[in-house]
Structures are given as structure tokens and as C-alpha cells.
Amino acid sequence: MTDAVVIDARGHQCPIPSLRLMKALRTAAPRDRLVLLATDPMARIDVPYLMTQTGGRLIDVEETEGVIRLTVETGAPVAPTD
Structure with a gap:
């Protein structure tokens, strides 16, 4: 696992923050953390839903001075089945 990738969507309204996170998730490795x-x-509301849809999970939510910081972790790779 590397340092968390930060996606800055401050000042943007729905659905832009989720779309930016989704784009970053496409290139993230399994178990990577993104903020x-x-x-x-x-x-x-949107990010926890997105994470359940992508197999990841929401790690933490913090809010300071109107900025919401959502830390997520990508899902594990799917093991092949025979």
C-alpha cells in the first residue's frame, strides 16, 4: 500500500466529487487508500454508496471548516474460480 492519493473536489457539486473519485479508483491498486x-x-451519502458498489470501503469521514475528508480503501482483488 502506498500513501493515500488525494482527490480535491472542493467547490464542486454532486456528482463531480463522486465522478472524480470513481476515475481515481479505476487506476488504484487493490487495498489502496484514497482521500x-x-x-x-x-x-x-454518495461516497459510501459508491464504495459498496465498487467492493471498497469507507474508512473515515472528517469535517473541518466546511471541508469533508472521506478516506476510502479499494477492494481486494477477486480470486479466480475454477
């Missing part, structure tokens, strides 16, 4: 910075309160 989304957002000011749109809908990110609190």
Missing part, C-alpha cells in the same frame, strides 16, 4: 476532499454535503 476525497469535498465541500458538497452529498458526498457523505
Whole structure:
């Protein structure tokens, strides 16, 4: 696992924060951590839903001075089945 990738979506409204996170998830390795910075309160709802859809998980949510910091982890690779 490397340092968390930070996706800065401050000042953007739904669906831009989730779309930027989704784009970053496409190139992330399994178990990578990403941090989304957002000011749109809908990110609190959209990101957990997105993570369940992609097999990842929400690690932490913090809010400071109107900036929501959502830390997520990508899912594990799917083991091949015979």
C-alpha cells in the first residue's frame, strides 16, 4: 500500500466529487487508500454508496471548516474460480 492519493473536489457539486473519485479508483491498486476532499454535503451519502458498489470501503469521514475528508480503501482483488 502506498500513501493515500488525494482527490480535491472542493467547490464542486454532486456528482463531480463522486465522478472524480470513481476515475481515481479505476487506476488504484487493490487495498489502496484514497482521500476525497469535498465541500458538497452529498458526498457523505454518495461516497459510501459508491464504495459498496465498487467492493471498497469507507474508512473515515472528517469535517473541518466546511471541508469533508472521506478516506476510502479499494477492494481486494477477486480470486479466480475454477
